[in-house]
Amino acid sequence: MTGSVDVADLIRQSREGRARAVARLISLVEDASPVLREVSAEVAPLTGHARVVGITGPPGVGKSTATSAVVRALRQQGNRVGVLAIDPSSPFTGGALLGDRIRMQDHALDTGVFIRSMATRGRLGGVAWATPPAIRVLDGVGFDVVLVETVGVGQSEVEIAGLADVTVVLLAPGMGDGVQAAKAGILEIGDVFVVNKADREGAQAAVRDLRQMISLGTPREARAYEEPARWRPPVLTTVASTGQGVDELLDTLERYQQWAEGSGELRGRRLRRAQREIETIAMTALRERMGDLTDGRRLDELAAAVVDGRLDPYGAADEMLAALAASSRSSDPPA
Amino acid sequence: MTGSVDVADLIRQSREGRARAVARLISLVEDASPVLREVSAEVAPLTGHARVVGITGPPGVGKSTATSAVVRALRQQGNRVGVLAIDPSSPFTGGALLGDRIRMQDHALDTGVFIRSMATRGRLGGVAWATPPAIRVLDGVGFDVVLVETVGVGQSEVEIAGLADVTVVLLAPGMGDGVQAAKAGILEIGDVFVVNKADREGAQAAVRDLRQMISLGTPREARAYEEPARWRPPVLTTVASTGQGVDELLDTLERYQQWAEGSGELRGRRLRRAQREIETIAMTALRERMGDLTDGRRLDELAAAVVDGRLDPYGAADEMLAALAASSRSSDPPA
Numbered sequence: 001m002t003g004s005v006d007v008a009d010l011i012r013q014s015r016e017g018r019a020r021a022v023a024r025l026i027s028l029v030e031d032a033s034p035v036l037r038e039v040s041a042e043v044a045p046l047t048g049h050a051r052v053v054g055i056t057g058p059p060g061v062g063k064s065t066a067t068s069a070v071v072r073a074l075r076q077q078g079n080r081v082g083v084l085a086i087d088p089s090s091p092f093t094g095g096a097l098l099g100d101r102i103r104m105q106d107h108a109l110d111t112g113v114f115i116r117s118m119a120t121r122g123r124l125g126g127v128a129w130a131t132p133p134a135i136r137v138l139d140g141v142g143f144d145v146v147l148v149e150t151v152g153v154g155q156s157e158v159e160i161a162g163l164a165d166v167t168v169v170l171l172a173p174g175m176g177d178g179v180q181a182a183k184a185g186i187l188e189i190g191d192v193f194v195v196n197k198a199d200r201e202g203a204q205a206a207v208r209d210l211r212q213m214i215s216l217g218t219p220r221e222a223r224a225y226e227e228p229a230r231w232r233p234p235v236l237t238t239v240a241s242t243g244q245g246v247d248e249l250l251d252t253l254e255r256y257q258q259w260a261e262g263s264g265e266l267r268g269r270r271l272r273r274a275q276r277e278i279e280t281i282a283m284t285a286l287r288e289r290m291g292d293l294t295d296g297r298r299l300d301e302l303a304a305a306v307v308d309g310r311l312d313p314y315g316a317a318d319e320m321l322a323a324l325a326a327s328s329r330s331s332d333p334p335a
Numbered sequence: 336m337t338g339s340v341d342v343a344d345l346i347r348q349s350r351e352g353r354a355r356a357v358a359r360l361i362s363l364v365e366d367a368s369p370v371l372r373e374v375s376a377e378v379a380p381l382t383g384h385a386r387v388v389g390i391t392g393p394p395g396v397g398k399s400t401a402t403s404a405v406v407r408a409l410r411q412q413g414n415r416v417g418v419l420a421i422d423p424s425s426p427f428t429g430g431a432l433l434g435d436r437i438r439m440q441d442h443a444l445d446t447g448v449f450i451r452s453m454a455t456r457g458r459l460g461g462v463a464w465a466t467p468p469a470i471r472v473l474d475g476v477g478f479d480v481v482l483v484e485t486v487g488v489g490q491s492e493v494e495i496a497g498l499a500d501v502t503v504v505l506l507a508p509g510m511g512d513g514v515q516a517a518k519a520g521i522l523e524i525g526d527v528f529v530v531n532k533a534d535r536e537g538a539q540a541a542v543r544d545l546r547q548m549i550s551l552g553t554p555r556e557a558r559a560y561e562e563p564a565r566w567r568p569p570v571l572t573t574v575a576s577t578g579q580g581v582d583e584l585l586d587t588l589e590r591y592q593q594w595a596e597g598s599g600e601l602r603g604r605r606l607r608r609a610q611r612e613i614e615t616i617a618m619t620a621l622r623e624r625m626g627d628l629t630d631g632r633r634l635d636e637l638a639a640a641v642v643d644g645r646l647d648p649y650g651a652a653d654e655m656l657a658a659l660a661a662s663s664r665s666s667d668p669p670a
Contacts, residue, residue: 133648274641274642286656290614302610303606314371
């Protein structure tokens with residue numbers, strides 16, 4: 001326990017299903033509270049149980065409705081479900097996201113569901129920084145599934161694929177060039193593809209298109225011999241607003257999970273995720289130490305020297321690193 | 336001079352307009368050659384002259400044609416022009432980019448134009464890492480304008496805005512939801528907006544739309560009093576394939592340049608760019624040192640401990656940093 005926050009008690013309450021305690025823990029993480037390290041250490045031995053499912057796709061495909069439908073279906077199976085809605089927002093999308101949040105209140109009275117929007121805009125490291133510890137908290141306090149939903153705009157999609165055990169990419173028919181364009185990047189991150197709004201014109205064409213693009217991305221040998229160890233991303237259809245196709249999606253996720261456990265893919269992804277998380281924390285600490293050292297001012301002077309052509313960026317970086325090394329010699333106890 | 340590469344001679348030849356020497360210098364940068372530091376140091380005193388213009392926008396808006404038209408117009412004014420076509424590519428876009436490169440060969444016989452495609456996929460830091468030193472090289476060897484064109488997919492657009500003195504965002508009419516969606520992020524990075532393919536249906540609607548979105552993004556006070564020090568991003572139209580509107584675009588860029596110099600915005604951006612570049616180099620060096628130290632293996636072990644719940648990521652990061660501090664004490668000379 002540090003200061004006035006009783007971390008162990010918050011975790012205990014969270015495990016009993018108290019949403020306010022969960023919300024408090026996530027806030028401690030988001031705000032980089034002084035007890036963040038304590039939260040991280042306390043939940044560590046409790047983690048490893050939850051399945052982390054990423055849901056992404058371009059705006060307008062019905063991601064929020066689909067997430068809500070998936071939550072409902074998971075609840076019917078008796079799972080506790082945590083949802084992190086990651087919001088790489090600009091002032092211009094605020095309205096839509098507010099709408100999303102209101103829609104998600106379908107589940108507001110269900111204590112087996114915890115929903116949290118996380119704004120990542122303007123934060124150092126964005127999604128990459130705050131989401132992993134938040135996932136870890138939800139895992140540690142006993143959620144069976146953590147859904148990480150992101151308004152898929154560019155980089156955030158790729159980041160989410162790095163965080164999740166499995167990534168579901170949602171598309172919708174009739175989105176024209178925009179979707180064609182988006183697909184290129186999206187194809188590489190999806191483990192499962194879903195054409196939502198499948199009651200609309202063009203749904204079958206979208207499915208056909210996607211299947212073709214996926215098979216183009218599959219190496220020729222794999223296509224010829226169909227190694228059983230390889231996962232071929234399936235393309236499903238849903239009408240999330242009526243729940244149509246959602247059970248099939250859950251079955252597919254279950255099938256993926258079995259494959260991922262058996263093939264070692266799941267452990268591989270979790271190891272890579274942990275590596276990145278450790279490195280990010282270490283690099284952030286070094287960056288802060290660098291800033292503390294120079295009070296921000298030394299970097300300003302070095303930048304001015306570079307702009308004026310008096311120094312090159314490598315020389316400037318050397319000066320920073322030398323200052324850092326000198327400081328760790330003087331402040332740390334000898335080895 | 337280091338090894339068999341005579342950097343000073345390459346720079347001399349590049350300043351005389353030899354494209355092969357320029358290409359060689361850029362390759363040394365891209366490949367993180369052992370002489371990269373020497374290249375960086377040698378060009379530093381020669382930099383600060385070039386205008387760096389970012390051109391971005393979603394796929395399909397005619398970016399490559401527009402860049403080519405801008406190059407032609409700048410050449411007519413007597414400028415030496417360097418083009419860096421940044422390619423955050425996936426295997427699925429290879430075809431289109433090859434097409435772009437072929438089209439750009441309009442300028443293949445013009446020694447006042449240097450064009451280089453840079454692949455950033457899979458590279459640590461991507462656009463952010465390799466582009467700044469490449470811009471610096473082109474600036475240092477005497478190009479008057481450096482155009483940085485990116486196939487605008489998500490994050491790369493934002494990164495380009497951080498690299499350029501001025502960012503031109505290209506859109507096209509009739510792209511539907513995709514563009515609506517893209518606009519949100521795009522509005523914040525554009526200094527000048529261009530609706531290309533303006534001979535197509537819907538061009539005026541697209542211009543109107545954009546102007547409205549831009550005015551929504553302008554704080555109320557600024558709208559009421561119209562401070563002269565504020566730059567309001569204009570919305571132009573072009574038909575790049577015929578050259579229509581390109582002169583107006585150049586006039587606007589000139590007007591922007593004057594405003595940016597007078598208001599201090601230009602220096603501010605260049606200082607921020609230099610800061611980020613210095614920090615990136617320093618952090619990369621630290622990351623490498625960390626990897627060298629642990630032979631990569633220690634990180635694997637720490638990640639496994641985190642996945643298994645035996646350690647939390649903060650504890651793991653502490654262990655890495657302690658190893659780093661111990662090593663800089665033992666290998667560096669005392670302060």
